[in-house]
Amino acid sequence: MNTPRIVGLPVVLLASLILSACGGGDSTGPDNTGVLRVFATTTGTDPDDGYTVAIIGTGGQQVESKHVGSNSSVRFPNLTPGPHQIQLFGIESNCAVAGDNPRTVSVTVGQTTASTFNVACVAVIDSIEVWTSSCGSHIDQDGYTISVDGVVRDIIGINATYTLYVEGLGEHTLSLGDVASECVVCGGNTRVFDVTRADRGSVIRVTLFPILCNPDLTGKVAFVRLGLTTCDWGACWTPSDIHLLSPDHKCPIQLTNTQMWDSDPALSPDGEKIAFISHLATLAKLHVMNADGTAVISLEQDSASHPSWSPDGARIAFAKKPREGDISDSDIYLIDADGTGLVNLTGHLGTFDTAPAWSPDGDRIVFASAGDLFVIGVDGTNLTRLTQDPEPYDDPAWSPDAARIAFTCEREGNNEICVINADGTGLLQLTDDPAEDRDPVWSPDGAKIAFTRSNPLFFYQHRTTVFFMNADGSDVKPFIDRAYAATWSRAQ
16 A cells, blocks of 8 residues: 655645744734834833834834833834834923934844833922012011922012922912911912923922901002003003902902003092093093992093092092193093083193192192192182192192192102192101102091002013001001002091
């Protein structure tokens, strides 16, 4: 009997076919290609969550790209033999690749070539600049504690800047502590923020803690606060709005919200109304609103400034240019609070009259004209010159008892606060500071004078503060931060 013989070559071929059909191992595909396997290993704090591996072709173009985990690998089969450039993308700023990136690897026919990108990460650090701004009559001179996530980091002064660093991704809390009971932190003692993968070593946010300490505040105080400067088409402007502070509102509340410029607030004697100027385009219109910001009406008076209420709240005195754009002429006008009964009080003078202030008895108005102070009856009679000085005076304000007048006085080129008796005698300079002091206003009891202090070099960076002092010029303290042109209601 003939026994069949098994020839060697067909057996080898069969085995090869079986292996090919079953796969197994890291198959290289066609006989003329190879495989590239790219590994990523990540170590350190706050590691990345994955990357993109790309094969870079001629001219820097990505020929093929795949996602790879932070500690994983990805396979590129069917590559032509020879050198290939590969690069790891999507590396966060707190991580770095050890070695070349991009790098060149050589792929061999029928083989798997491996290349590993070793990535090391460090903790994400967020730097925060903390500002404190403390104002009022009872400032806590000991300063405050700064805490991050409930852990006290340091002490910060009452008006100071402090930079601290926070590690770790995610939500964190920043708190101001050890605040005296007489004070309130406007906006709350705690700020919540997220640490993200921002560039390390740069201050990425500023946090302001305004602290007001006015437990003995009487009456309402309205003032102007500047917004953020905006520039467009080569022009820049800084909007401003009217704010209110009162015994019921220990922190200021914003009453107007425009993209233009609201200024010159004047509280009515009972504190229920506010007259103010709203600058719309090139017009400066006289408006009246409730002290809570509602029921805003225009009295339809253009080119207006410096409103002042009569003691009974029935009329308003204000300055107005008779002709729009006229910078050489301005008169004092009277108008009823509903916008009727307009009267030009000083039109016969032919000078630049401005900044009227109604006397507490309701019979007289003091105003500035050509750098001096004058008093006139509300019927236009009995014009009296109070001052005659080569240095200009402005912004007069009667004391509640009508015995004295506070005003802005220029001394050696710098604005200060002065007072005189109502008859023009007894001139006394109250402030003497390198900054500019102006816009005095009396407290309802006449014991204090509030005024605006500003550094002209920084006016548009909000470096203005309303200060207050005793009526004799002593005990000068910051009253309201980032504010100017305060007005105090006569009602206590």
